[in-house]
Amino acid sequence: MSTPTHDTPKPETPLAREMKAVIAANGPITVELYMALCLGHPRHGYYMTRDPLGLAGDFVTAPEISQMFGELIGLWAAEAWRHLGEPSRVRLVELGPGRGTLMKDALRAARALPAFHAAIEVHLVETSPVLRGLQAATLEHSGFAPEWHDAFAQVPDGPTIVIANEFFDCLPVRQYVRGREGWFERLVGLDAKGELAFGLAPAPEPALKRDAPEGALMEFPASQIIAMREITERIAHDGGALLVVDYGHLRTGYGETLQAVRDHGYTGVLDAPGEADVTVHVDFAALAQAARMAGGAVHGPTTQGEFLLNLGIRERAAALREGAPDKAASIDTALARLIDMETRGMGQLFKVMAVAHPAMPLLPGFDRRHDP
Numbered sequence: 001m002s003t004p005t006h007d008t009p010k011p012e013t014p015l016a017r018e019m020k021a022v023i024a025a026n027g028p029i030t031v032e033l034y035m036a037l038c039l040g041h042p043r044h045g046y047y048m049t050r051d052p053l054g055l056a057g058d059f060v061t062a063p064e065i066s067q068m069f070g071e072l073i074g075l076w077a078a079e080a081w082r083h084l085g086e087p088s089r090v091r092l093v094e095l096g097p098g099r100g101t102l103m104k105d106a107l108r109a110a111r112a113l114p115a116f117h118a119a120i121e122v123h124l125v126e127t128s129p130v131l132r133g134l135q136a137a138t139l140e141h142s143g144f145a146p147e148w149h150d151a152f153a154q155v156p157d158g159p160t161i162v163i164a165n166e167f168f169d170c171l172p173v174r175q176y177v178r179g180r181e182g183w184f185e186r187l188v189g190l191d192a193k194g195e196l197a198f199g200l201a202p203a204p205e206p207a208l209k210r211d212a213p214e215g216a217l218m219e220f221p222a223s224q225i226i227a228m229r230e231i232t233e234r235i236a237h238d239g240g241a242l243l244v245v246d247y248g249h250l251r252t253g254y255g256e257t258l259q260a261v262r263d264h265g266y267t268g269v270l271d272a273p274g275e276a277d278v279t280v281h282v283d284f285a286a287l288a289q290a291a292r293m294a295g296g297a298v299h300g301p302t303t304q305g306e307f308l309l310n311l312g313i314r315e316r317a318a319a320l321r322e323g324a325p326d327k328a329a330s331i332d333t334a335l336a337r338l339i340d341m342e343t344r345g346m347g348q349l350f351k352v353m354a355v356a357h358p359a360m361p362l363l364p365g366f367d368r369r370h371d372p
Helices: 014-026 031-040 067-083 101-110 114-119 129-138 222-238 284-293 304-311 313-323 325-339
Strands: 090-095 120-125 147-149 160-165 174-179 182-190 196-200 217-220 240-249 259-262 265-267 277-279 297-303 350-356
Touching (some): 014 182, 031 277, 067 114, 067 160, 067 304, 067 313, 067 325, 101 114, 101 120, 101 129, 114 120, 222 284, 240 284, 297 304, 304 313, 304 325, 304 350
Parallel strands (some): 090 120, 160 240
Antiparallel strands (some): 174 217, 259 265, 259 277, 297 350
């Protein structure tokens, strides 16, 4: 494995020490495994040991910016339930629910449609014991008794509405680099000083035949595709819908999107394993293709800004300002941030896509169905 060297040793985290020992004994690991260990290692994984959200954490998500985000998604779920034929029981599932803020706001908004509110069973797919505790506290007075699951497969069968806000970006990817003789998988190994470093597998991957310039990097989101197929198959069989909100791109392309965030800023992906959030941009084209192949109908994708505007976020902001004039400035600031359509703004960078049972009509927030 050919690897670069580093002049200054990185501060060593507990997970880095463990990884180095494993790599020294068994050889380099895939980027996919590295990412999975960084986030989900049972003792040292980033999400297993902390609350990463808010000003005291490493990043802020849309539900933490404003109640409007979760409320509009709650109303979206109510409309999806109506198009399902208003079943007497429906599983409202959130994947990676953070602190539970989105679900809390969605359930409050669902009271606007009492029959939907009465039909809801809340299911949270969460592996972190720390975040489960925060979710339980947040939803304590919601009127619901959530059920927690380690995986979506554990959610009971039946009509299901799934919310996935910043979930797919945390599912690990494999990376390949185009060389003269084909595509070589990118690995994490040790450099000459024993530090974690990127390198390439010694032999090309024979199954990859795509044409690309030498040096091109390709990310293959196998875990994301598997998760999408599993959820879509449930929806196609039992009825339901999935709403995906995440940062990413509409068309498959080449280039690295693997990144690490710590203290509200970017850091090196290999610098602090287990103590930084390691994610990728979501390939919405790949997710849409996987959903169609699993029998689902794809709505969108569109930008978060367009989606929220179509759902009436300006009108909701006006109602909040009227009810709390002293908070008008903060409401306007949150609104602007959520729908910001500048190149790096949340409204543009984040995309929204729904997958639904083929019999359902076009769901709210989307202008049309189209290939991304």
